[in-house]
Amino acid sequence: MSVxxxxxFAYLDEQTKRMIRxxxxxxxxxxxxxxxxxxxxxxxxxxxxxxxxQVTASVIGPDDVLKVIDQGADDTTNAVSIRRFxxxxxxxxxxxxxxxxxxxxxxxxxxxxxxxxxxxLVYQVPIPEPLRWVEPRETETRKMHALIEYGVMxxxxxxxxxxxxxxxxxxxxxxxxxxxxxxxxxxxxxFDNPKMHRMPALQLFGAGREKRLYAVPPYTKVESxxxxxxxxxxxxxxxxxxLCGAADSYLDEVIVDDRGGRMYVCSDSDYCRxxxxxxxxxxxxxxxxxxxx
Amino acid sequence: xxxxxxxxxxxxxxxxxxxxxxVGCREVSFDLHxxxxxxxxxxxxxxxxxxxNCLSAQLEPTSGRVLYDTRVEGLQDxxxxxxxxxxxxxxxxxGIVRQNPRDGLRMGVSAGANVGERLxxxxxxxxGHIRAEATDWLARVEIDPERVDDPPATFSGGMQxxxxxxxxxxxxxxxxxxxxPTGGLDVSxxxxxxxxxxxxxxxxxxxxxxxxxxxxxxxLLAHRLVVMKGGAVVETGLTDQVLDDPQHPYSQLLVSSILxx
Amino acid sequence: MxxxxxxxxxxxxxxxxxxxxxxxxDPSVPEVTLDQISEQLSxxxxxxxxxxxxxxxxxxxxxxxxxxxxxxxxxxxxxxYRTTLPRLAVTEPVDTAAMHIHRRISATFxxxxxxxxxxxxxxxxxxxxxxxxxxxxxxxxxxxxxEPRGDPVPHVTGVLGHGGLIEREAADDPDAAVPDLTxxxxxxxxxxxxxxxxxxxxxxxxxLALGYSTQRGFGSTHPFIGEIRMGEVxxxxxxxxxxxxVEVGDLLLTECETVNQSKGPRTEAPKFTRGYGLAxxxxxxxxxxxxxxxxxxxxxxxxxxxxxPAQDEEFVLSHADxxxxxxxxxxxxxxxxxxxxxxxxxxxxxxxxRDAEVxx
Numbered sequence: 001m002s003v004x005x006x007x008x009f010a011y012l013d014e015q016t017k018r019m020i021r022x023x024x025x026x027x028x029x030x031x032x033x034x035x036x037x038x039x040x041x042x043x044x045x046x047x048x049x050x051x052x053x054q055v056t057a058s059v060i061g062p063d064d065v066l067k068v069i070d071q072g073a074d075d076t077t078n079a080v081s082i083r084r085f086x087x088x089x090x091x092x093x094x095x096x097x098x099x100x101x102x103x104x105x106x107x108x109x110x111x112x113x114x115x116x117x118x119x120x121l122v123y124q125v126p127i128p129e130p131l132r133w134v135e136p137r138e139t140e141t142r143k144m145h146a147l148i149e150y151g152v153m154x155x156x157x158x159x160x161x162x163x164x165x166x167x168x169x170x171x172x173x174x175x176x177x178x179x180x181x182x183x184x185x186x187x188x189x190x191f192d193n194p195k196m197h198r199m200p201a202l203q204l205f206g207a208g209r210e211k212r213l214y215a216v217p218p219y220t221k222v223e224s225x226x227x228x229x230x231x232x233x234x235x236x237x238x239x240x241x242x243l244c245g246a247a248d249s250y251l252d253e254v255i256v257d258d259r260g261g262r263m264y265v266c267s268d269s270d271y272c273r274x275x276x277x278x279x280x281x282x283x284x285x286x287x288x289x290x291x292x293x
Numbered sequence: 294x295x296x297x298x299x300x301x302x303x304x305x306x307x308x309x310x311x312x313x314x315x316v317g318c319r320e321v322s323f324d325l326h327x328x329x330x331x332x333x334x335x336x337x338x339x340x341x342x343x344x345x346n347c348l349s350a351q352l353e354p355t356s357g358r359v360l361y362d363t364r365v366e367g368l369q370d371x372x373x374x375x376x377x378x379x380x381x382x383x384x385x386x387x388g389i390v391r392q393n394p395r396d397g398l399r400m401g402v403s404a405g406a407n408v409g410e411r412l413x414x415x416x417x418x419x420x421g422h423i424r425a426e427a428t429d430w431l432a433r434v435e436i437d438p439e440r441v442d443d444p445p446a447t448f449s450g451g452m453q454x455x456x457x458x459x460x461x462x463x464x465x466x467x468x469x470x471x472x473x474p475t476g477g478l479d480v481s482x483x484x485x486x487x488x489x490x491x492x493x494x495x496x497x498x499x500x501x502x503x504x505x506x507x508x509x510x511x512x513l514l515a516h517r518l519v520v521m522k523g524g525a526v527v528e529t530g531l532t533d534q535v536l537d538d539p540q541h542p543y544s545q546l547l548v549s550s551i552l553x554x
Numbered sequence: 555m556x557x558x559x560x561x562x563x564x565x566x567x568x569x570x571x572x573x574x575x576x577x578x579x580d581p582s583v584p585e586v587t588l589d590q591i592s593e594q595l596s597x598x599x600x601x602x603x604x605x606x607x608x609x610x611x612x613x614x615x616x617x618x619x620x621x622x623x624x625x626x627x628x629x630x631x632x633x634x635y636r637t638t639l640p641r642l643a644v645t646e647p648v649d650t651a652a653m654h655i656h657r658r659i660s661a662t663f664x665x666x667x668x669x670x671x672x673x674x675x676x677x678x679x680x681x682x683x684x685x686x687x688x689x690x691x692x693x694x695x696x697x698x699x700x701e702p703r704g705d706p707v708p709h710v711t712g713v714l715g716h717g718g719l720i721e722r723e724a725a726d727d728p729d730a731a732v733p734d735l736t737x738x739x740x741x742x743x744x745x746x747x748x749x750x751x752x753x754x755x756x757x758x759x760x761x762l763a764l765g766y767s768t769q770r771g772f773g774s775t776h777p778f779i780g781e782i783r784m785g786e787v788x789x790x791x792x793x794x795x796x797x798x799x800v801e802v803g804d805l806l807l808t809e810c811e812t813v814n815q816s817k818g819p820r821t822e823a824p825k826f827t828r829g830y831g832l833a834x835x836x837x838x839x840x841x842x843x844x845x846x847x848x849x850x851x852x853x854x855x856x857x858x859x860x861x862x863p864a865q866d867e868e869f870v871l872s873h874a875d876x877x878x879x880x881x882x883x884x885x886x887x888x889x890x891x892x893x894x895x896x897x898x899x900x901x902x903x904x905x906x907x908r909d910a911e912v913x914x
Contacts, residue, residue, distance in 0.1 A: 041736065047883075070889060077889075078888050108893060151410060151415070159406045230420050
């Protein structure tokens with residue numbers, strides 16, 4: 001793909017990048033704290049990952065290898081669109097392979113392949129404020145964070161248990177970072193929450209429309225909120241991936257006919273491919289595999 | 294527990310509040326001692342709710358001070374202390390019971406969650422224990438423990454008001470502010486609630502500031518009365534004294550118009 | 555059988571080509587030119603310049619064309635372009651009292667210095683479809699040729715100010731830098747310069763509805779239109795090496811100042827208060843709605859209790875920007891397979907548990 005001319009490397013001007021990097025340093029220094037920043041108007045719509053794009057643009061260098069996923073997959077349209085954007089404005093190498101990437105921008109998933117030290121995971125965040133559902137006012141939520149007034153977060157969990165016998169939050173499940181700030185992990189499934197805990201990679205979060213950045217430095221404690229007698233638990237499936245047979249990955253349900261027929265496949269398309277390349281085969285058999293290729 | 298009755302729990306010093314050109318309350322001063330219940334009476338528009346809001350750290354006065362005897366640092370101006378301390382005070386050492394239970398409760402979540410909220414706010418993290426303590430407090434305000442999982446929206450007005458009481462008392466506050474706690478309730482329900490309130494105040498050694506237009510409420514609950522008119526205090530004294538022998542013409546009018554045996 | 559979402563890149567390229575074709579429409583119809591848009595759809599261009607926060611008729615016309623007439627999309631295009639532009643200088647405040655007037659009306663005084671100038675308004679047209687316009691080539695009857703009045707046109711609020719009848723309007727600190735919401739995030743509580751900037755960029759429809767709500771009792775501000783003026787003003791900058799102001803161009807602006815009843819704080823004599831609206835081009839509805847909302851948002855400063863939506867600073871300022879709103883409302887059409895899977899799993903699990911309970 002041709003690199004466009006007339007724009008600075010990675011689109012943003014160097015001053016803006018510096019401003020964002022300063023905000024990121026602050027975010028890393030205060031894990032889980034939402035740092036306001038002068039979010040720029042990007043050529044992609046708000047809600048399409050403008051925060052993540054600005055973070056990526058500010059930390060990416062010519063030697064970086066970029067991977068972009070949406071819903072765990074590299075080939076969903078928005079992931080394609082963002083990868084094209086950086087290929088055009090930064091001319092960097094891109095990859096679909098998690099271990100090869102130095103920088104991974106994601107929407108709604110953490111890759112199944114464990115990340116290593118030196119990698120950076122950039123999350124796109126729609127609503128950075130975990131307290132927003134209990135309190136719509138920014139002035140109030142900032143106070144609640146400052147004063148560690150988080151009791152009301154447990155009211156919702158309490159009510160879930162009372163009503164449903166279990167905590168009924170399945171994604172964007174709030175976490176407590178470094179024993180201090182309650183943080184929205186972005187709308188990843190709670191299945192991914194444990195991966196955040198003491199992750200060797202640096203985790204950066206960008207919310208463009210809400211103009212907030214936050215971070216979880218490598219090896220930081222990240223706990224999902226729960227009760228002692230109702231501990232946090234993740235989703236489990238009775239099925240395995242029809243293509244690669246994985247029993248340990250987050251599965252997407254695919255409807256195969258109009259009579260309720262369905263099969264499950266890995267949401268992380270790279271992980272699934274890697275397993276198949278290593279010779280794993282799911283119950284869908286070679287036919288299922290063929291259809292997927 | 295020994296209490297130093299000479300030392301006030303709450304002190305108002307020349308509290309005034311103006312809204313634009315309008316007087317909310319003017320130059321109100323008094324001391325409230327531990328274990329004491331103070332009634333603030335007057336007709337609507339007399340400034341009693343404004344005064345209550347000023348006293349309970351909800352509305353900063355235009356001038357004057359509100360001092361509270363904090364557990365650690367003694368008498369402190371509630372509007373000068375840090376916001377963190379003030380908010381902690383409000384959700385632990387104080388209770389605020391609103392006239393309309395809708396303003397003081399989360400109507401959409403269960404009674405148990407309503408009562409347990411303050412416990413969770415101070416760090417309780419065991420669902421079973423929180424629910425058990427909430428159930429216990431609901432029983433103390435005479436609500437069937439079977440209803441612990443029902444939302445207050447399904448309760449009668451009198452029950453809602455009692456849930457609100459339990460929600461406030463669960464952290465064992467020392468001071469409770471109440472705005473027309475029996476307003477909007479049937480007479481028989483009022484009587485039951487007043488009876489309950491009186492019992493709780495005595496059992497728990499609570500201090501309270503109760504705003505009401507109903508002198509019968511003050512007769513039952515309050516040790517002392519403050520009579521307000523046009524934002525100013527026109528008379529103060531022991532409840533029986535004020536009700537049986539009002540001095541100010543406005544108090545006389547108030548008493549004669551309401552308290553006909 | 556399973557169909558993976560492959561070939562996203564190709565699909566996107568094809569979508570772009572389809573879009574380009576639809577934009578052009580029937581190729582037998584002549585293509586619209588930027589001049590035509592700028593000259594004949596000038597109010598659309600004005601709105602795009604105002605909410606796009608960039609005064610450039612040519613670029614705004616291009617954005618309108620590229621967006622196929624979708625003005626919010628055009629505003630988005632202009633904003634995304636604007637954000638890359640270098641900041642060369644900060645202008646001096648424009649002097650609207652020295653405006654070259656095209657229109658100037660006051661609803662508070664029948665006659666006043668500078669006079670009432672009706673100008674090119676829709677106000678007294680009868681809204682009857684003019685079928686003559688359906689056929690090109692019908693020349694307009696010809697505008698009256700009146701020389702603009704040369705006399706100064708002082709602001710009505712200035713006239714009232716002489717008697718102390720209206721609040722004085724002065725910056726808390728005249729030397730303080732004006733905030734730039736495109737560089738610094740909005741913080742609450744916001745000061746008035748930040749609020750006005752937000753409202754100026756805000757969606758006209760949103761402000762119109764909020765302004766309307768104040769007139770229907772949701773935060774009454776009792777406004778009178780002190781005046782509305784529309785015309786050109788000079789833009790000046792002070793180059794560092796010169797040290798004095800030089801004119802660099804003209805802007806067409808619409809300005810609205812309201813005079814509002816207010817009793818004010820008890821400690822002061824009663825006086826009128828103000829609301830202010832300003833827009834690029836000829837955008838009277840926007841400027842008026844903005845002035846109403848500006849005044850409503852000043853409630854706290856003026857000792858009024860905020861009760862209505864239009865008085866709620868966080869509510870108004872957080873939701874006024876149509877580029878933000880449009881993006882976020884529409885982003886829910888992006889894939890949410892993963893989150894939905896989580897919900898699906900949860901609902902199935904809860905139902906299974908319930909069924910098990912019922913069976914017992």
